[in-house]
C-alpha cells in the first residue's frame with residue numbers, strides 16, 4: 001500500500017515537473033502573464049500546503065482544512081455557537097462560500113470549487129456544527145504546566161471571564177489596563193478585581209475591529225498619558241469606520257482629558273485589516289501600525305493614505321520633522337514604512353532600541369520585519385503568500401527596491417502580538433522575540449543574533465488563540481488568549 005502511494009506521488013511529481021518544463025519553454029516563446037502565474041502557482045502551492053496529496057484535497061474535510069481553517073478554526077471552533085450573520089440554511093452557507101462577503105473579509109471561492117464541492121463543504125460544516133461538543137475548547141490548559149527546551153513554564157491565571165482581551169499595559173503596584181475588543185477598558189487591581197474605566201470614545205466593534213491596543217507614555221509617572229487605539233465610526237457616514245488613537249489620563253475609574261491624536265484615512269466600509277499595535281521607542285516617538293483595510297491594490301503602495309503602513313508620531317500626535325516623507329508631495333507625513341499588510345505586533349528591541357513588527361500574510365507569508373525609516377516592505381508586489389482561494393496575486397517574492405522579511409511563516413500562523421524578553425527572569429530567553437499564533441494557538445520564541453533569527457521554539461501549545469504578549473515592569477511575560485479570554489503570567493521554573 002505504502003509503495004503504491006509512493007509510486008503515485010512520484011508520478012504526480014514527475015507530471016508536475018514536466019508541466020513546469022513545458023510551461024517554461026512556452027514562457028520563453030511567449031511570456032504570457034498567465035503562464036508565469038501558473039508556474040508560480042505550482043511552486044507556491046507546493047510550499048504553502050501541507051503534505052496532502054492532490055487526490056486527498058478533494059474531500060470536504062481536506063478542503064476545509066486547506067481553505068477555511070485559517071480563519072474559521074482548524075476544528076471549526078469558530079463556527080461553534082456562532083450567531084449566524086447571514087443565516088444557517090444550506091443555501092445561505094453555499095452562497096457565503098461561493099460569493100464571499102467582501103466587506104467582512106470572507107473570500108469568494110467560486111473560482112476554486114465546483115458546485116458539488118461547495119455542497120459537500122456545506123454538509124461538512126453542518127455535520128460539524130451538530131457535533132460541536134467534540135470541538136469545544138474547555139478553557140482548561142491541562143494542568144497549566146508546559147515543558148520547554150530550557151525551562152518549565154507554569155501559568156498563573158491573572159484574568160479570566162473576559163472574551164477577547166486585545167491589548168494590555170502595566171501600571172504601578174501590579175495594576176494593569178486591559179482592553180476587551182467589544183469595547184470596554186478595564187483596570188485590573190492587584191487583588192485581581194476588574195474595574196471598568198468609563199469615558200473612552202464610542203467604539204465600533206465590528207469584524208476585526210473594536211477596542212484594540214493601548215500603551216502608556218514612557219514618562220507616564222510624570223505625565224499620566226495613556227494611549228488607546230480603537231475602531232471609530234465616521235461621524236459623517238455611519239457605514240464607514242477607521243482606526244483612531246486617543247490619549248487621556250486616569251482619574252479614578254474615568255478616562256479624562258481625552259484628545260484624539262491620530263485618525264487613519266480614508267474611512268472604509270470594510271471591517272478588517274485595521275492593524276493596530278502601538279509602541280514607544282527610547283526617544284518617546286509613538287509607532288503605530290495600520291492594516292491595508294482590505295484595499296490591497298490601492299492602499300499599501302500609495303503614500304497618499306494611512307493604510308498598510310507603520311507610522312511614527314510625536315507623543316501629542318504632531319509629526320516629527322525628520323519623518324521620511326514630510327517633504328514628499330501628497331504623502332501622509334506620519335508614514336514611517338509602507339507596503340505592510342496587517343501588522344499585529346510591534347515591539348522595541350532592547351538590544352539596540354530598534355522597532356520590530358510582525359504582520360499577517362494572506363494564505364502563507366506571515367512575516368517578521370525590522371521597521372526601518374522610509375522603506376517599502378513590498379505588500380502586495382512581493383509576498384510569500386497566495387490568495388485565500390488558492391489563486392496567485394503576485395509571482396514575485398523579491399524586488400530590489402523592497403525589503404525582505406527577517407523571517408516568514410508558511411503556512412500562516414495568524415501571527416499576533418509581539419514582545420522582546422527584556423528581563424533576566426527566563427535565563428537564556430533574554431532578548432528573544434516572542435510572537436503569538438491565533439490560528440495554531442501557541443507562543444513562538446525566536447532567538448535573534450545580528451538581526452537574524454537563528455533558532456525557534458513553539459511553546460504553550462494549545463493555550464488558546466493567542467492575541468497579545470507583553471513583558472511587565474516586573475520582568476514577567478504575560479499572554480492574553482481569546483474565546484474564552486484569559487490573561488496568564490508565565491512563571492519560569494528550572495528544569496532540573
Ligand code: HEC
Pocket residue numbers: 063064067068069070071072082083084085086087088092093094096097101104105106107109121207388
Ligand atoms: C480570510 C479569512 C476567511 C477565510 C479563509 C474563510 N472565511 Fe468564511 N468568513 C470570514 C469572515 C470574516 C466572515 C464573516 C462573518 C464573520 O464575521 O464571522 C465569514 C463568513 C462565512 C460564512 C457565513 C457565516 C455567517 O455567519 O452567516 C460561511 C458559511 C463561511 N464563512 C464559510 C467559509 C468556508 C467554507 C471557507 C473555506 C472554503 C471560508 N469561510 C474561508 C472569513 C474567512
